[in-house]
Structures are given as structure tokens and as C-alpha cells.
Amino acid sequence: MTARIPLVAQWSFSQLLFSPRTAGMAILATTPVLMALVYRAAVALELAAQTSSFGVFSILTAAVSLPFVAPMLTLFYASGVVIDDAEAGTLHYFLTRPFARRDLLVGKMLGNLMIVMFLFVPPFVLCYYLTLAGSGWQELGSRFPTLVRDLMAASLGIFAYSGLFSLAGTVLKRPLLFGLFFVFGWQAAASIVPGAIRYLTVTHYMHSLMPHESFQSSLAGLIGQRSSGLEAVVALLAIGTATHALAVWIFTKKEL
Amino acid sequence: MNPPVVELCAVSRWYGNVLGLSRVDLTFESGVTALLGPNGAGKSTLLKLVTGLLRPSSGTVSVFGAAPFANPDVHRKLGLVPEEEEFQARVNASDWLEYLMRLHGFDENAARERARKALHDVGLESASKRRVTSFSRGMKQRLRIAQAMAHDPEILVLDEPLTGLDPVGRHEVIDWIRDWGARGKSVLVSSHILHEVELMTREVVLMTAGKVMASGNIHEIRRLIDAHPHHILISTPEPRRLAGRLLDQVGLHSISFSEELQQVKLETREPDRFYELLANYVLEEEGTIHEVSSPDDNLEAVFHYLVE
Numbered sequence: 001m002t003a004r005i006p007l008v009a010q011w012s013f014s015q016l017l018f019s020p021r022t023a024g025m026a027i028l029a030t031t032p033v034l035m036a037l038v039y040r041a042a043v044a045l046e047l048a049a050q051t052s053s054f055g056v057f058s059i060l061t062a063a064v065s066l067p068f069v070a071p072m073l074t075l076f077y078a079s080g081v082v083i084d085d086a087e088a089g090t091l092h093y094f095l096t097r098p099f100a101r102r103d104l105l106v107g108k109m110l111g112n113l114m115i116v117m118f119l120f121v122p123p124f125v126l127c128y129y130l131t132l133a134g135s136g137w138q139e140l141g142s143r144f145p146t147l148v149r150d151l152m153a154a155s156l157g158i159f160a161y162s163g164l165f166s167l168a169g170t171v172l173k174r175p176l177l178f179g180l181f182f183v184f185g186w187q188a189a190a191s192i193v194p195g196a197i198r199y200l201t202v203t204h205y206m207h208s209l210m211p212h213e214s215f216q217s218s219l220a221g222l223i224g225q226r227s228s229g230l231e232a233v234v235a236l237l238a239i240g241t242a243t244h245a246l247a248v249w250i251f252t253k254k255e256l
Numbered sequence: 257m258n259p260p261v262v263e264l265c266a267v268s269r270w271y272g273n274v275l276g277l278s279r280v281d282l283t284f285e286s287g288v289t290a291l292l293g294p295n296g297a298g299k300s301t302l303l304k305l306v307t308g309l310l311r312p313s314s315g316t317v318s319v320f321g322a323a324p325f326a327n328p329d330v331h332r333k334l335g336l337v338p339e340e341e342e343f344q345a346r347v348n349a350s351d352w353l354e355y356l357m358r359l360h361g362f363d364e365n366a367a368r369e370r371a372r373k374a375l376h377d378v379g380l381e382s383a384s385k386r387r388v389t390s391f392s393r394g395m396k397q398r399l400r401i402a403q404a405m406a407h408d409p410e411i412l413v414l415d416e417p418l419t420g421l422d423p424v425g426r427h428e429v430i431d432w433i434r435d436w437g438a439r440g441k442s443v444l445v446s447s448h449i450l451h452e453v454e455l456m457t458r459e460v461v462l463m464t465a466g467k468v469m470a471s472g473n474i475h476e477i478r479r480l481i482d483a484h485p486h487h488i489l490i491s492t493p494e495p496r497r498l499a500g501r502l503l504d505q506v507g508l509h510s511i512s513f514s515e516e517l518q519q520v521k522l523e524t525r526e527p528d529r530f531y532e533l534l535a536n537y538v539l540e541e542e543g544t545i546h547e548v549s550s551p552d553d554n555l556e557a558v559f560h561y562l563v564e
Contacts, residue, residue: 007358015346089343093403096307097359098332252326255310 008107036130078165079175153209156236163243259321267315288437293463335404374406393420
């Protein structure tokens with residue numbers, strides 16, 4: 001790792017941390033927490049059964065956090081990996097400094113990943129605690145491996161999404177539109193269509209890693225198209241690595 | 257023998273079907289050289305090629321003997337003041353410069369010291385802890401210049417550096433540029449305003465429509481320019497007072513003002529005397545001027561003359 005990468009990553013993270021975008025994304029990231037609070041309030045008012053607490057966490061994870069919050073957070077940061085600086089008029093100042101373009105983009109992508117994880121992980125863990133805390137410490141402890149596996153699936157998924165959206169941000173003029181189409185158009189359609197097309201989505205591999213049942217994972221299991229855990233891990237790592245590397249290669253050649 | 261500081265050999269640059277630069281052969285050595293031409297002449301394209309932000313479609317560009325595109329060895333010796341554009345660094349001026357110096361390879365202490373000195377040199381020391389987004393156009397332009405000079409580059413490239421500056425600021429920047437050239441450094445500066453260029457250097461490259469029309473000493477060009485009145489636009493909160501002050505000046509071709517727009521428009525055949533008067537108005541009569549700009553109509557006219 002060259003010396004400039006941590007510097008750029010740290011700078012990007014600090015710039016993003018106090019940006020208006022992060023204020024908006026914090027609201028998105030805490031949506032599952034708000035839902036968990038509503039559930040806790042419902043239990044307190046005896047409007048919901050305490051015994052379903054893990055089921056609630058599963059629903060929030062499989063239907064909100066992993067398929068919606070994780071890709072949206074990643075999209076709104078990773079797609080701006082080049083455009084943010086171009087629009088702010090700061091890109092040319094960086095490109096005429098004596099260090100490799102590769103280091104600039106890698107540093108920025110690392111900064112983006114740091115802010116996404118910073119926004120995603122604490123609310124996710126808080127959501128776990130809020131939904132399961134009412135069932136006692138024993139329940140919290142016994143379900144902990146599930147939390148770890150969810151976080152691993154989320155991290156690998158975010159890595160893969162980051163690569164895809166960074167690549168879009170390096171190549172396209174409107175990467176946000178591409179990302180929205182990818183998440184809500186392509187992936188939504190591909191995950192319910194039988195056949196190999198689902199292997200061209202990130203969500204398929206994330207669902208394969210999740211210990212929760214969801215509509216997509218249930219359907220995939222039903223038609224025998226759920227990947228093994230190892231296959232899913234390898235696929236997500238491969239997607240993330242290849243797309244990040246391609247984004248860097250294009251950026252080093254690109255006129256800006 | 258050392259290679260020229262900058263050398264362009266048969267350089268052309270296309271943007272799709274549009275020709276931005278057409279078979280340009282130029283060399284630049286130490287000292288100040290100005291690229292003079294109307295908007296769209298290819299000045300910014302040439303500067304982007306020199307600073308390695310663009311690659312030539314054909315021909316070769318070399319800076320200190322090396323191709324500058326994405327080349328850290330070239331960028332180590334280069335300072336760039338980019339064309340004025342949106343500049344929204346969401347940090348204070350001191351942190352911004354310090355970060356750029358760290359990117360340049362200086363350690364934390366050296367970067368901080370260079371940032372402090374550069375801000376002092378451009379008169380922004382008192383605003384060093386203010387966010388860049390709150391800066392006026394003139395302050396942003398000073399900051400652009402500070403970041404280009406802070407690492408003491410061998411070649412300074414400035415794209416329309418006087419844009420947005422008030423008369424005092426223009427005077428200061430012109431002095432810095434001349435001083436930089438006098439120290440044996442290379443300065444490449446673009447402008448569409450002849451009389452400003454004339455204050456910086458005698459060496460001029462005249463460009464239009466992506467081609468080099470002429471290069472060399474400024475005197476002959478100046479003679480042609482003076483045959484056409486200079487258009488000048490001044491933003492001021494006191495347009496009536498300023499117009500009254502300028503009304504009886506020798507060489508004034510026409511003048512109009514708008515209280516609503518807070519502007520004075522005028523044409524003059526003696527721009528040098530006019531700018532001197534304007535400086536006096538600010539310094540001695542405590543007049544307020546926000547901005548002075550000069551559309552390049554007069555230069556266009558000269559280029560038409562040259563082309564014909």
C-alpha cells in the first residue's frame with residue numbers, strides 16, 4: 001500500500017462524515033432501528049407477541065437492511081467516487097499532484113467503504129439488540145452467531161456493490177441512475193426468474209449467505225438455485241475485487 | 257543539452273468531431289509566456305495537455321523531457337491554477353492547502369508550514385480558518401494561486417488567473433507572476449485580455465480556433481489592438497459615482513451605467529490610463545469595486561483582422 005492511500009481514505013471519510021449527504025443517509029441507515037423501536041413499543045403496549053422477536057429481526061434483516069439499506073448506502077457513496085470531486089471542482093487539484101492516480105481512487109473507494117460501514121453496522125447491531133433484548137440475555141447470546149453471519153453477508157455484499165457502483169461512477173455520467181436500475185430493476189426481476197440469470201446479481205449471493213428466510217431465498221431454495229455459502233463468499237469477493245480493479249484501471253487511463 | 261521546459265510537436269486534439277487544437281508546434285523555456293486568444297481559441301486545451309489532464313490525439317507533448325499525462329515526475333515540478341469553475345471544498349483554507357501539500361509528499365509539519373506561508377503570501381492568512389465555500393470569487397482565486405505556488409514548482413501554469421479579482425488583486429497577481437518569471441521559473445499563463453498580459457510579459461502566443469496565429473513579442477499585436485476600443489464591465493455598488501468620475505476622461509469612447517444591476521459599462525481606447533485611474537479611484541478616493549471584466553470583443557476584432 002502506498003503512503004497516499006490512507007491519507008486519501010482518511011480525508012474522504014472525514015469529508016463525507018460531515019456532508020449533507022451523510023445526514024440523509026443516516027436517516028436511511030436508522031430506518032430498521034426505528035422499525036425495531038416501533039416493535040418494542042408494540043410489545044410494551046401488548047400489541048405484539050414477545051415470542052416473535054427473532055422473527056422480527058429476521059424480517060428487518062432480510063427485507064430491509066440487507067436488500068435495501070446496504071445497497072442504497074453503498075450506491076449513494078460509491079457512485080460519487082469521481083463525480084463528487086469533478087462537481088466540486090477539486091478533481092484537477094488532485095490529478096496534478098505527484099502520486100499515482102491509482103492511489104487516489106483506491107483511497108477514495110476505501111473512504112467510501114469506511115463511511116458505509118460506519119453508517120450500516122452500528123444501527124444494524126442496535127436493531128438486533130432492540131428486537132431481541134426483550135427475550136432476555138440468553139436469547140441475545142444464542143442468536144449472536146446469526147448476527148455475525150448477517151454482518152459478514154452485509155460486508156461482502158457492500159464490498160461487491162461498492163465495486164460495481166464505483167465502476168459505474170468511473171465510467172458513466174449518471175451512475176446513480178444505473179445503480180437504482182441495477183438494484184430495483186435488474187436484481188428485483190432476476191431474483192424471481194428461474195434460470196442462471198440470478199447468478200448475475202449481488203443479492204442472490206447475499207441471500208445465499210443469510211441465515212434468514214426471505215421471499216427471494218425461499219423461492220431460490222424451492223427451485224434449487226441457492227448457492228452454497230462458499231460459492232457465495234467467493235462470488236461476492238470476486239465481483240468486488242474485479243469491479244474495483246477495473247474501475248482503478250479505467251481511472252488511470254481516463255482523461256478528466 | 258537540457259530539453260525545453262515544455263515542447264509540443266505537431267499536437268492536435270479532437271473532442272469527438274470538434275477540433276480543439278490543430279497541429280501546434282511550440283516550445284517554452286523559463287520566464288513568463290502568455291497564451292492570448294478569445295474564448296474557444298484552444299488555450300485551455302493546450303494548458304490541459306501541458307499539465308497532463310489530457311492526451312494529444314496526435315503529436316507529442318513533453319514537459320521536462322517527459323510525457324505529462326498522469327506522470328508524477330512531471331507533476332512534482334508543476335503548479336496549476338485551473339480555469340475558474342465551481343470550487344466547493346468543504347473545509348477551511350488551511351486544511352485544504354495542508355492536504356494538498358501532504359498529497360504532494362510533504363510530511364505533516366512541512367505541509368502545515370507551506371500552507372501557512374502560501375496563505376500569507378496571497379493575503380488569506382486571516383481567512384485561513386474560514387470554510388472555502390464561504391469565500392468570495394476573488395478569495396477562491398487567491399486560494400487557487402496559493403495551492404499552485406505552495407510547493408515552489410519549476411513551472412507554473414495559470415488558466416485565466418485574473419478572473420474574479422478586484423483591481424488590487426489583479427495588480428498583486430500580475431506582480432507574483434512577473435516575480436516568478438524573474439526567479440528563473442517557467443510560467444505559462446492564458447488570458448484574453450491583452451493589456452493584462454502586457455503587464456506580465458513580452459512573450460506572447462496568439463491563438464484562435466485551435467491554431468497558433470503568431471508568437472513572439474507583444475508590441476506589434478498591441479498596435480493592432482489599440483485600433484479597437486476596449487470593452488470593460490465594472491461591478492460596483494456606486495455606479496453613478498464611478499461613471500461621473502470617469503466621464504471626462506481622455507480616450508473614453510462610450511459609457512453607461514445601471515443602478516439596478518450595479519454596473520458600469522464603457523469603451524475606451526486607452527485601457528492603460530483607464531486602469532491606472534481605476535486603481536486610484538479605489539486606493540485614493542476610497543471607491544468600491546467588486547469586479548472588473550473585459551469581454552474579448554476587441555481581441556476578436558484583431559483576430560479577424562489577422563485572419564483576413
